[in-house]
Amino acid sequence: MSNQNQNSHLTAIERTSLSYPARILLNQKKINGKVLDFGCGIGKDVELLKVKGIDIVGYDPFYFPEFPKEKFDTILCFYVLNVLLPEEQAEVLMNVSNLLKPNGKAYFAVRRDIQYEGFRIHKVHKKETYQCLIKLAYLSVFKNENCELYEYQHYTTLNKGKTDLSPFLSGVETRELIVETATVFSFYDKFPVSKGHSLIVPKRLVSNYFDLTLKEQTACWIIANKVKKILQEKYNPDGFNIGINVNKEAGQTIWHSHIHIIPRYYGDIENPRGGIRGVIPNKKEY
Structure with missing residues (x-):
């Protein structure tokens, strides 16, 4: 409290x-x-x-x-x-x-x-x-x-297959929910980059993160903090990358805004220096 x-x-x-x-x-x-x-x-x-x-x-x-x-x-x-x-x-x-x-x-x-x-x-x-x-x-x-x-x-149980609510709900398999609030839900990525790779998704179907209301954005980050804590206890990673793809030019392929929480582990790549700067590989080193 x-x-x-x-x-x-x-x-x-x-x-x-x-x-x-x-x-x-x-x-x-x-x-x-x-x-x-x-x-x-x-x-x-x-x-x-x-x-x-x-x-x-x-x-x-x-x-x-x-x-x-x-x-x-x-x-x-x-x-x-x-x-x-x-x-x-x-x-x-x-x-x-x-x-x-x-x-x-x-x-x-x-x-x-x-x-x-x-x-x-x-x-x-x-x-x-x-x-x-x-x-x-x-x-x-x-x-x-x-x-x-x-x-x-669980939102993912109640709404399994309802693609009108979110493309993330497609298919016959129930996504394993991590946590949710009234306006946001989170689950493990279907194609994880690392162990524990998770997504934070607003329940309102909005493709561009910056079109969310401030209240929705705040709720996303409240969930992100909780998911990070859960992942830390469950997998004990050594670091995290946290990112959002906005529009096709930035790599977005699913048109429902979402935040990636990617746990990182010692030795998972040879040189992690630069982190998310690696989205443009030849600009990673500086």
Whole structure:
């Protein structure tokens, strides 16, 4: 959590029964396989769902801080986004997308009864806490005056073969998603230059990077930072080349703007000096 929002954990509610969203999903038989409660707070849902025979673990940055190391079939994220700042919300969305199996489903519950947005003094703890309203571009599976439940699947799974959305979605194979946010997704390159070569792609079909809005460009680089961190942990490269091809003259061949994240390794070429200057080979040395 950022230093601006240190008390988000104080919004966790002590309960003796299953949360309302958990009861809805349980009744609809949507809690399946290996399950993660992301932002589980004190962990009551985890405890009670285990009693019902569900294979579930919990993660919470304050109460259960060991970050998961595996992928899950179902991820629950209840009333977490409402108490986070926008940059923290993006981090949660990226983490959930990365922890979800390719054909898995995640469920986000958000409050619909918040009357006042922003920082205020918590009536019980007497400390400053943050609350906001959230709308997600995912399938809404339940809504009343108090809460709404969204169902999330990987963008590359939901839209496989939909070339009207992106040429990167063509074919019958599902692209392995790395992370995504509401406006950007990332996956491993089909023809990698190096181990871990990844692409960052805005969901809006725009061919020229400079025609993206500033907000979309910012979202691309938020994802790029996250993907770099994941690649560093997974492959431990010695460096990176990061680049964008804009127009045919610069080598662009797929007309959906994308950023290349190319991990580099000691000894992968004889002389790496000059890096991306090598796009014009006789200008590389200087």
